[in-house]
Amino acid sequence: MKLARKDLLGLEGAAREEIELILNTAGAFKEVLQRKIPKVPTLRGKTAVNLFFEASTRTRVSFELAEKRLSADSVSIAKAMSSAEKGETLLDTVRNLQAMKIDFLIVRHSAAGAPHFLASRLEAAVINAGDGAHEHPTQGLLDLFTVRERFGSFEGLRVVIVGDVLHSRVARSNVFGLRTVGARVTLCAPRTFLPKGIEALGVEVETDVDRAIEGADVVMVLRIQKERQDGCFLPTLREYAALFGINRKRADRLKPGCLIMHPGPINRGVEIEPEVADGPRSVILDQVTNGVAVRMAVIYLLSGGEVEHGVVG
């Protein structure tokens, strides 16, 4: 089976079969990553450019490693090193990249829709590595992969996402992805962090975290940006931690087998207590490991690669 699309810009509108294909392919690549030499020659001769207009460690390194494990040539550009700092427009950046005949462009940008802008003007495959408060599809996919790895399927699972939903691209991609594969999603946040009309996405909404996480199979904790407490969103981070933080007391009441996830980076002591982040329920580092396999799968499939019976061709 092949992935019939040029770009991966978001999980909204992605078909269940597409998501499953990517997760299955990621499973095959995860096996590759366990090998003594975790590298395949699949994308030899192809070139990927990682264009990161926003600071990122794990996503950027994860993509770079995925490209290297597939034997693609790759170049990474951070905003501070790019001509954008000299005032070059995104359009000129695209034109230059187009002229250099690249195959993949992985882009992170603070403006929602920036990857769409690039994708419509570039022949190369564009992968959204996070655009503003819009989507972060590979994060959503690696979260799905991690959940499926533990539970085997999504049927009947109840996933609770806690935190700043309003500004979170991770929350959006996860809502779209999880809903498509059949999980139930509850969003839990202060009212100021819940976009108006969010229920239209087919999710349940709860503002009492203790009620929300009761009986949950997965609790995904979102990062709270410290500057939000100045933006009339929160009185103080201290109050947020008290009302919504996943502390040990709350974690102890979770049902057995419940996973705790976080896309990172973590504000220890704000949205999650260190003991919980590092505790037995936490799969935060598994998410990071799985990220490489999922990104290998996405790049491979967008290059036209096929998968048969879980074997990467």
Place this chain on the structure above:
Amino acid sequence: MAWLVKGARLLDPARGIDRTGDLLVDGGKIVRVGGEIRADGEPATIEAKGCVLAPAFVDMHVHLREPGREDAETIESGTRAAAAGGFGAIACMPNTDPPLDSQGAIRFVLERAEEAGPVQVLPIGCITAGRRGERLAEIGDLVRAGAAAISDDGSWVESPLLMRRALEYARMFDIPVVTHAEDKRLSAGGVMHEGEMSLHLGLRGIPAESEVVAIERDVRLAELAEGRLHVAHVSTAEGVAVVRRAKERGLAVTAETAPHYLALTDRCLAGYDTNRKVNPPLRTAADRDALRGAVADGVIDAIATDHAPHPLHEKEVEFDAAPFGVVGLETALAVLLTYLVRAGHLPLPRLVECLTSAPAKILGLDLPGLAEGADASLVLFDPEGSWVVDPSRFESLSRNTPFAGERLFGEIKALFLGPKRIVPRPKSGGGFLFPDEEAR
């Protein structure tokens, strides 16, 4: 030069005229209206069967960008665009650089328009000095220099005390205070309508309430000051409701909306097309439908384009970074005919009223209309003529239209302005710039 327009639908709602007939223009004046006219001499005959002859349109909300941003538009290019769209008079907003907050600035616009443009330009002066919202501009001086209204368009006058004083002061000159009703503290950096679409697109939203609370406050202040308030570019159903209540209470409140709010909704932002990024933003289908109803029943008095030219390179950027605004002069009639009249939402005479006598009345402009002896100020258009919007053919220096590539109905055939006849190049292809224009 004399012209005889034969067999057109003569339409002048302000005078109760709607019939088929001929019209003769000679020496810049309308000599005869109606029936079959056999003229002495040899007037140029224009066969106009199927076309509509109406008073030239008036656009009360245009941005000409000169002085300051002549790369986006100039008074010359903007007035040519206006002529191509069938407008005989346009009012230009003062948010130029420098802003139109002095006699000198108003006079500059009038002089440039006199030299350069085929159509009449009515400058609108600032409410506050430098549009800074701190103290009143010299409104009396602005009016003496020729300002037709005052506005801080682009910004709302945040201080309620200053707005009250502006409304009181402007009464002395019987000019409207045009409000850009948007509480930016509530818009909070938003780039599109706050709702289901902004949620999906991950773009920061501008709630309808940022407009509604601003209109509500200004209506209250207009009542207190017994002043004349005109609400620019109404975009929300609730904004319409506030204007409706104000009118029911007999206040001197008028309102306009723009063709794009009557045609489009926030759903068309799905592809992050910055040529659809406007302020106020495109709203929901319910808002659009309420606006259509309000135009039909007269709660919205006038339709103005809010023509806001921006150069291509400024729009070819990330959605967040793009400036707000679309050009509208050259597509207004066709958009309105296509989306409202042909779709059955608005009768043609009401549309013509919204584009002629209604804005003229708000601006205190004497509209000659289809009357014998009046100065010729007429537009001839074919409501069935269809064309595909090709921004590269615009007279405007800017190309930022949300309707590019769309087939629209309604083609301007000619504009008669005093002794001049202006024939825009056909939008459906071929031709030259203003080939028949005379005595420019």
